[in-house]
Amino acid sequence: MMIQKAKQLATVVAAIAILGGSAQAQDVLVTGKKITLPPLGAVQNVGSLPMNIVLSPSGKYAVSTDMGFRQSLWSIDAKTGAGVSHVDFPNNADGSNGLYYGLAFGPDGKLYAAQGAHDSIAVLALAADGTLTQTGSIAAQAHDFPAGVATDSRGYLYVANNDPATPLQPSSIAIYSTATGASVGRYSFSASFYGTPNYPLSVAALADGSKMFVTSERDGAVYVLNTSNPAAPALITSIATGAQPDGLLLNKTQTRLYVSNAHSDTVSVIDTATNAIVDTILLQPTGAHGLAGVTPNGLALSPDENTLYVSLGDFNAVGVVDLASNSLKGYIPAGWYPTGVVATDSKRLLVANAKGTVTRNPNPGYLTDPNGQYILNLIEGNVETIAVPNSVLLAQDTKLALANNRITPTTTNPVNPVSSxxxxxxxxxxxxxxxxxxxxxxxxxxxxxxxxxxxxxxxxxxxxxxxxxxxxxxxxxxxxxxxxxEASGDGWPWSTQSIATENVIKNLPYNYSGRGRNYDFEGQNNGYLTGGFPAANPDGKTLSPVFPGGLPRIPDVxxxxxxxxxxxxxxxxxxxxxxxFFYSFGVGSLLPDNYPAASGLLPPGHDLAGVSDYDFRRFDSDYADSEAPITxxxxxxxxxxxxxxxNYGKHQAPSRFTEWKTEFNQxxxxxxxxxxxxxxxxxxxxxxxxxxxxxxxxxxxxxxxxxxxxxxxxxxxxxxxxxxxxxxxxxxxxxxxxxxxxxxxxxxxxxxxxxxxxxxxxxxxxxxxxxxxxxxxxxxxxxxxxxxxxxxxxxxxxxxxxxxxxxxxxxxxxxxxxxxxxxxxxxxxxxxxxxxxxxxxxxMDFTHPDSAPAQTLNEILWKSVKGAGSTMPAIRHGLSAAPAPKSAHAASRKHDGDDD
Structure with a gap:
């Protein structure tokens, strides 16, 4: 029987005051939340958008992986938090080289790093002195897009193939021999939704190889596969955990599997023997229940396995969970959008902050280095060293984290000053x-x-x-x-739903750096219209000759x-x-063009029928907004x-405004x-x-x-x-x-x-x-x-x-x-x-939003107006905000028993 116990932080109530913690200072983000700035020397820059971090088998080093414009693997000294070595994965001319989320050590100490659209898994050695060296590569099938990886003690590597490049191609799980790199077996998720990808992300495998677990970002589930015979993996069951499950973590005895459900703001606890959920831990604070904005992703256990640490992307903090009671004990402030955490020992954590800990980023060299100064490239991710707080300091840290997030007892039902x-x-x-x-x-x-x-x-x-x-x-x-x-890919989610999902945060810079994936941020997933579509358009004409009966609605990641x-x-x-809003771009004759992609915008119609105006032209640079051109x-x-x-549509409107005005007159x-x-x-x-x-x-x-x-x-x-x-x-x-x-x-x-x-x-x-x-x-x-x-x-x-x-x-x-x-x-x-x-x-591609390289386009726009010989001034990244109060405790404070 599945037990659903939503545990909450009952001790955090009433008005929140900034009373201290491991923070030194605060600064406001463009999102309106704040981060606590770490002390000097507490962070190691590791590139652009680190999205995963793992601890080496020896425990001496941690390794982080990037998914942004500059992609590298970094080894970090677990004791000092200092960078030791890194291997860069610069983008190729064809846009294929890079990294994508998956990162795991094998029993033999080899490191495996997924490479996404490069359709391979990099194999690396970590030397005793922390030096990283790439020693080989395992080739995946074309268009697999490897993501999460895991190993077993038998010598097999399990890989989640996240987002095939071909429209309507299903996702899969591939199994490889770590000794030879040869493909051994494969399981395809082709049974539902016309073969569309369900975006498998994280993978965990039992050491004996009898069973593996994989999260599905789309389906809100963990799939369990029987892998006793690696040549013929078979589905055992699926476990509904929560919205957009992200991270997986097994305990040492492999009796429990922890699942971070990014957009349910929970952690599921699964019994690996029965494949049943035995507990669900709510990570939302009192005062904000029911409101997304915590976003658990990375998971780590303390050495004694009494505590679970959870990186909380949108909360800019690490959640601390007591595993004796499976309840949230508090929050530790971190940087901007933390994505992973490891407990290096009982005294310190290493936290990967996807967007770093700097909120002001001037870029004076824009014209001399436009690629380096583009916003998605400029924002530097880092790994931050945080001391594990004792109970007194954790209470103070929790209050600071809540204050940073502006959470009060009335957050769920805020005052409405314009109601009158x-x-x-x-x-x-x-x-x-x-x-x-x-x-x-x-x-x-x-x-x-x-x-x-x-x-x-x-x-x-x-x-x-x-x-x-x-x-x-x-x-x-x-x-x-x-x-x-920062770009249309996350700008449209922010503008229409007030938050960008974990899937968007990961894939925006990966896509915008030219490494692959579709522009899938406006109701389309891998080209598929998530709202589905019927057989015919409002005029009775077939919408897709390839799918004459239409296609069903699917969840939108x-x-x-x-x-x-x-x-x-x-x-x-x-x-x-x-x-x-959210009209489709079409994929040749495969999928309809100019059709609302999101289910809430359906159906379209002419002359006020339906929800969306079928005669209003989608994003298209070859069509006018106003009547100025025709005038x-x-x-x-x-x-x-x-x-x-x-002109366009039933009314042959010469502009978007004209079509809007036609219906306004009606x-x-x-x-x-x-x-x-x-x-x-x-x-x-x-x-x-x-x-x-x-x-x-x-x-x-x-x-x-x-x-x-x-x-x-x-x-x-x-x-x-x-x-x-x-x-x-x-x-x-x-x-x-x-x-x-x-x-x-x-x-x-x-x-x-x-x-x-x-x-x-x-x-x-x-x-x-x-x-x-x-x-x-x-x-x-x-x-x-x-x-x-x-x-x-x-x-x-x-x-x-x-x-x-x-x-x-x-x-x-x-x-x-x-x-x-x-x-x-x-x-x-x-x-x-x-x-x-x-x-x-x-x-450049001007048929989709932001498909042209913005860093180059900005230079083009400037010189088109100011002249070829002009120099575009520096672009700055900073905010106008009142100075934030400082913590009452220095970040370098000592903890009980801390002798470092």
Whole structure:
């Protein structure tokens, strides 16, 4: 019988004060949470995004593995925490070389490291002095994508093949001989969901080889295989553990298996003899039950096996679990997004922090080293040495960790400061949420004199974005706003569900570094539309000739436990309409194009039918956001104003705005009072992404101006309608994509437009993506989606009455900007710099968000505006925030019995 005992930290209640612990100081992250900064010398930098760490059989060293832009294996001295040796895995020209999560020592001391898209497992030796040397490699099958690895005493290596590159190819488990490297056996997870990958990640094997365990990120389960005959592994059972199980750890006697369930915020305890869950340990703190935001991943046992340590990614801490009672004892503050932990002895822990312990990252050498200064490359992961606290210090550490995470007894039900003007109060009854692409604050609003801007960085200033400038200056200028995401891959999850899943955190930098995997962050997994699709589209035409009967819904590994903002709206029984969020890109004729990928956005339809507008064009750089191109074409007859796709959908709309306006008019025709207009709308205007200097395409200035006019046109349409006095419009970028900004590369633009916004407000308060979601939730009367939006500060520029209700008139950008086209490479032969950038642009993928290399694209954008001979100023990574209080205890404090 499965026992489900959710144990909690009952001792942590009431208001939390910072009373000390192993911390020295604190600093705020763009996510709104804080980290405790370690003392000097307590960390070892190990590369980009370390995602696993294991202890050597001798216990003298730990080894970490990276999954970011710079991938290395590092050996760390277990006693001192200092780096001893490292082996780099630089990216090949074909983008294949690298590392991916899996890391295990064999009984003979050999180290096995999975290499993901390289389709191999590296074999290394760890010398007595800590020197790492690669001695060989085990070749996997093409497209296997090895992830988790484990060994047994018989001489077999077990490998979880996580994400085959071919669409609809199933995942598998492969078994190899460690002596010869030969493939011995294989088990394929092909029985369900049309052969789609279920993303097996971690592997654990019993020493006698009779049984192995593997987590499935998608299925929320641990699969158990009989491996007595390695040539014919067979499924015994699956154990439902929790959302996105991540790490596995066997105790010494191998009677218990611990499973970290990243998005249930629990650890499952499994009896390995019966394959039954005997306990479930809740790691969420009192006050935040039911809110994702702890994210257990790595696991470690103390030498006496009385304590389980759990790295908690989103909580920036290590959880301490008493195994006598299987209950949480407390938290130890760590760095930014810890992913692994080992107990080197009874006195100290080594913790891998995926994003390190530095929150301010200036990059003065951007042009001389753009690859090295790109945000996903610049953020340095590290391994931090933390002393094991005694019970008194653990209590203090726990209070500090809770304070860092802003957890209070009311976190689950936070105060709603905008409830008096929201939907339930009958005042603001309509919210429109617009998400754009990839601009920093200084790039657009750096020339606004009342804000903290740098005019020299405003490459898309007032002449290019007259509407955004007018809107910011009439309503509220927010100059201390930050995107939580670093690129579209995590920016869209942050913008729609207030958190990025463990799967997204791992795979974003791996994918963006060009090492493989699909862009699977907007409702698609390995190209599969997770919401499924029927046989026919709204016009009765077959959606996929390959799958004429359609495909079913499957779980989405990028979706957080509470789902997306539209799921919360549906749960609250509010009306909703989607324009462009999470539309599919299609895979040839295999899967449908321009079809909502997430289940909560289904079905699509024409003319207000369904949930999503089937006639609204998805992310597509060859289609206009606004009516500026068609307006100037009609005036001049010059085709240079037009994009490749001149119209789209049932209404042959020349722009995304036109299609939105068509349905808006239909809503007002249904009810001239505006009551038919949905309570919540999501709208995607994406042309500020640009296509760089791709020859023959519109210039970056032209595309940003097109995007600007779309915003202005939508605001004008609403301001001239009967719903104006009951509407709030929010406009953000999904990410800032590391463009130039003198404060921080995450700093971006946010516009809040409503008659209820105090006129010409300038607000310097720290806000982020979750602040916008928190404000939207407050107006709509929704509960938080995660800890992040629960603790976020809502935007505070609202008035008690709609005093700012004048009609807004959209400003048409100048024809000379809207009609700008990039010259051909031949035309640039006298300008070798721009010719080089044009050639680079022409080879970039602009069909998917952020598929072009952003570090190079930023240079292209800068020089396209400022000239080939210009030098782009340094880009900074830092935050404007009040100084954080210091811990009452020094980080170098001694523990009872600590003689080091």
């Amino acid at each position: 003007i929201g939907v339930k109060a009958g005042k603001i009854k309509h919210v429109i949420y617009i998400v754009k692409e990839n601009r920093t604050y200084d790039q657009v609003l750096g020339d606004v004199p009342t804000g903290n801007g740098q005019p020299s960085l405003a490459i898309f200033g007032q002449p290019v974005t007259p509407n955004l400038h007018a809107i910011a200056q009439r309503f509220v200028l927010l100059d201390n706003f930050y995107d939580c995401g 990028t979706e957080a436990p509470a789902g997306h903002i539209w799921d919360a709206v549906k749960k609250a029984k509010l009306s909703y309409r989607n324009y462009g 100037y074409y009609n005036q001049t007859g010059n085709p240079a104003f037009l994009y490749k796709i001149t 809503l007002l025709a249904k009810d001239p009072t505006g009551k038919a207009v949905p309570t919540f709308q999501t709208v995607r205007f994406m042309k500020d992404h640009t296509q760089g200097t791709s020859p023959g395409k519109h210039t970056p200035r032209s595309e940003v101006a097109d995007n600007d006019y779309a915003i202005g046109q939508l605001v004008e349409a609403v301001s001239k309608s009967p719903i104006w006095d009951s509407t709030a419009i929010f406009v953000i970028e999904d990410d800032a994509q590391d463009g130039p900004d003198h404060v921080d590369a995450h700093r971006s633009t946010c516009y809040v437009i409503s008659p209820w916004i105090k006129k010409s407000t300038v607000d310097h308060t720290f806000y982020n993506t979750d602040s916008v979601l928190k404000t939207v939730e407050g107006l709509l009367g929704l509960k938080p989606l995660s800890q992040y939006d629960a603790i976020a500060d809502p935007i505070q520029a609202f008035d008690t009455a709609p005093t700012n209700g004048d009609v807004y008139t959209a400003i048409l950008p100048d024809a000379s900007i809207i009609g700008e086209l990039n010259p051909s490479i031949v035309a640039l032969k006298s300008n070798p710099t721009m010719a080089r950038l044009a050639a680079l642009s022409s080879k």
